[in-house]
Amino acid sequence: MTLVLEAVLLGILTGGVYALMASGLTLIFGVMRIINVGHGALVVLGAYLSFAIVSSLHIDPILSLVVTMPAMFALGVALQIVFIRPLKTDREALSVLVTYALALGIEGLLGYIFTSNYVQLRAWYETASFPVFGFRIAYVYVFGFGLCLAILAAMFWMLYRTSFGGAIRATMLNRTAAQLIGVNVDRVSALAFGVGVATAAAGGVIFGITNSFNPGSHYDLISRLLTIIVLGGLGSLRGAVIGAMIMLITTDVTAVLISPLWASFAFFVILIAVLIVRPQGLYGIKVRDRA
């Protein structure tokens, strides 16, 4: 029983990181109606950027976010302008291919620079732990959860309390109508992509402390993130957070009760069960037109 409780608690804590990464992905989908298959690669890129900074400056990995988040924001805006904006027809399908190509390019570049050996971000709190109800929780999970919660809160605040957030939500609801009432949709899209990629950087740091990673790690990551946002309903931030929690709790509990081998499988089973009952996901709206 303690084991299950521990698994649930760990699931919630690590779920925070996935909630953050998935929110960036679902925000990008919501605003632009594109699936950013390169999101996992961007998370890994963020982790490697922090890795490079930490190994040269010997500072705390979380502190490196001061540099990597703005850098990744700028990269995101640039990527949107160069690769996503030119897609006029058949956006949804073509964007999948473009972002997939970006993922491959990032994987190749990282492999060329850092080789495909596994690395991990080091910090004092990575293994240090404190006791809770008779088991120990590593500080890194708590710090990571706190950081992700803070960034998520900032994101929600931006979306619901600022006029830029209003423009984003208007674009998500109806692109054409938003344009008609004077929202600069192109600008909003570029900035939203930047915000999404910046959250990938933040997620990357925590991911990099809790996991060892290599340039190919993005395949596993993106398949998890995509299934999270499909479970939650594409374009729904609330759905992304809930979906992430369900995924991490399910996998952690399965790992304890059955076997770590079947952990991700259990989540896929839940995903398929949800899709049979609710094809649009937990919080999704039914897609009528495919335009």
Add this chain to the structure above:
Amino acid sequence: MRRMSRTGAIKAGALVAGLALALVLPFVAPDPATTNIAVFTVMYVGLATAWNIMGGYTGYISLGHAAFFGFGAYALGLLLSHFGIAAGFQPFFFVPVAGILTAVIAVAIGWIALRTRAATFVIVTIACMFMLQLLAENLVGLTGGGAGLSFPVPRWSGDFFNIPYYFAMLALALVGLALSWWIRGSKFGLGLLAIRDDEDKALAVGVPTRAFKLTAFVISAVLVGMIGAVYGYYVTYIYPQFVIDPLVGISMVLMVFLGGMGTLWGPVLGAVILEPAQLWLAYNFGASRLYLVFYAAVFLVVILLLPRGIIPSVMELLRRRRQHRAEGPTGRASDTHETPRAVPRGAAP
């Protein structure tokens, strides 16, 4: 009988010439390095053509077709070891059985995946692919797990070795092309194109959309599964990450996009251009990961410069020139942007 038009004659001539070239190729250039490239190129012609039957005609983008490719390979490998089939020509006769098994899994996956549309469908196909990969890895008792699965190795000479596989791949590619051609002109094919253009309207005018989509999905998956089976026998050793490889799934999609979605010859053209290029890149830069960067660059250039693919772009250009000639330099400029989407057989290449 209607007399053949000039373009019709050219088309028929090109078809016969292309087929003749494909048939004599392994005898003209029999060294194993060349025939190896030929095997993979014809394999991708088949894969891209099969993918196009679903993705090109209905507009449902599946990025998970590598799942069927790997499933077919595992199905054949397990059949051979279960029935103790010796290496040689017999394993090729079991390829259709692997295809039937692929149909079973494709019906199950398609039934679930096709409840969703557009972006969600894309993701569900990716998820199903990773799920199958995970199963292949975890069901150690059946598949051998991460240790992989070996096929019997035929004792053919080095010069001959690739040739039976080449013709097996060619036969599957031709079956795919024949099916694709037939579907394109049939009522079923028109229904699929109607689904691509507007699924709700298609349903409203009486197209049985669910049954049509599932049928196209299964036809496409079975072809991919059989090609995967031949591939497994060709490479003689498979393991989950290698044979259920996301790159295989994305490559066939890219080839279709390059050649032209929903056209009969687009996938062939895309595969013939891209697969040799990909093999060349892997051969020269495979050691460093730069190979992936080159591949990504080619990918981006294709999509950003030719979003509709080579064949539709060229056809559009030809049509404009013809119209220009017919109407004189001051002819009207309207109606030249949109090509009719549901084109009857023979009107498009």
